[in-house]
Amino acid sequence: MQRYYESKEITDFYAKYRGLYPKDTANHVIKHVVNNKRNYDESKKLERMLEVGCGSGQATNLFAPYFKEVIATDVSPNMIKRANQQNEFSHVRYAEGCAESIDAENGSVDMILSAECAHWFDLPKYFSEVSRVLKPDGSLALLCYYIPSIHPTGSAKEPYVEPYWKVLNELMSEATYNRDAYKELENFYPNIFLKIPSDQKVSFKMHKKITVSLAVYIAMLKTVDAFQNTKKDQLLNRFSGMLKKAWGLDENTDESQFNIDLHFEFRVIVARNLKSKI
Numbered sequence: 001m002q003r004y005y006e007s008k009e010i011t012d013f014y015a016k017y018r019g020l021y022p023k024d025t026a027n028h029v030i031k032h033v034v035n036n037k038r039n040y041d042e043s044k045k046l047e048r049m050l051e052v053g054c055g056s057g058q059a060t061n062l063f064a065p066y067f068k069e070v071i072a073t074d075v076s077p078n079m080i081k082r083a084n085q086q087n088e089f090s091h092v093r094y095a096e097g098c099a100e101s102i103d104a105e106n107g108s109v110d111m112i113l114s115a116e117c118a119h120w121f122d123l124p125k126y127f128s129e130v131s132r133v134l135k136p137d138g139s140l141a142l143l144c145y146y147i148p149s150i151h152p153t154g155s156a157k158e159p160y161v162e163p164y165w166k167v168l169n170e171l172m173s174e175a176t177y178n179r180d181a182y183k184e185l186e187n188f189y190p191n192i193f194l195k196i197p198s199d200q201k202v203s204f205k206m207h208k209k210i211t212v213s214l215a216v217y218i219a220m221l222k223t224v225d226a227f228q229n230t231k232k233d234q235l236l237n238r239f240s241g242m243l244k245k246a247w248g249l250d251e252n253t254d255e256s257q258f259n260i261d262l263h264f265e266f267r268v269i270v271a272r273n274l275k276s277k278i
């Protein structure tokens with residue numbers, strides 16, 4: 001199992017700089033989830049959600065209002081510790097747990113959520129556990145997003161964009177990471193979608209644009225798992241220097257004073273009637 005999110009440093013950074021899902025993500029997902037329910041009463045909440053790979057609650061917080069009970073699990077003790085420190089819901093419980101052996105009764109959950117993590121899982125074991133734990137009319141929801149595209153702000157023009165990818169690709173080529181998992185993420189889960197053992201699945205995209213300083217963007221990149229086993233500070237300092245040069249900025253430009261627009265694309269997958277046993 002890949003364990004990138006164990007240290008306090010990375011979990012603190014993650015809690016501060018990630019969790020950028022569009023606000024209406026949960027609303028769109030829940031519409032699909034309740035379509036599958038017989039006799040669903042819209043005035044009531046759904047019973048139980050189980051999250052696998054919850055981090056420090058980035059997606060949990062968006063979905064919690066739709067359920068009476070939420071159990072959110074992650075294999076990293078530090079992520080769970082952090083999630084507990086920030087938990088604002090009395091009906092949300094965080095616990096350590098792993099995707100390949102889920103600690104829940106058969107047929108006990110209305111929705112399983114895994115956000116930005118299914119590419120790390122042993123999928124046959126995970127899907128087998130998901131189909132065991134879901135109620136017969138329950139749904140699986142997967143979310144994923146990749147490194148954002150960058151867009152000029154103010155007077156900067158298009159040439160601004162190409163150097164970004166060049167520099168970023170160079171950075172990625174020096175990082176040590178699971179390239180298969182990243183290919184899947186970069187392409188928004190094409191094979192994971194195919195492998196979900198269900199013939200009732202939908203997939204759609206959502207978008208979000210944010211403006212941040214270059215300093216904040218560098219901090220966000222520090223949380224990317226691909227950079228965890230590398231000399232990331234050194235690499236990212238070089239990244240910043242190369243971007244400034246490519247963009248015609250003075251090397252002493254204050255990173256917190258230079259703003260960039262980031263466009264994130266998200267893939268949302270909702271599946272029901274999973275049938276898998278290994």
Ligand SMILES: C[S@@+](CC[C@H](N)C(=O)[O-])C[C@H]1O[C@@H](n2cnc3c(N)ncnc32)[C@H](O)[C@@H]1O
Pocket residue numbers: 001002004005018019052053054055056057058059073074075076079097098099100114115116117120121122
């Ligand atoms: C990129 S983070 C995503 C966190 C959060 N869900 C989000 O949307 O930002 C991936 C998380 O998956 C967890 N993870 C990785 N492999 C796991 C596994 N096999 N079982 C449970 N959690 C796992 C990591 O510890 C990490 O917290």
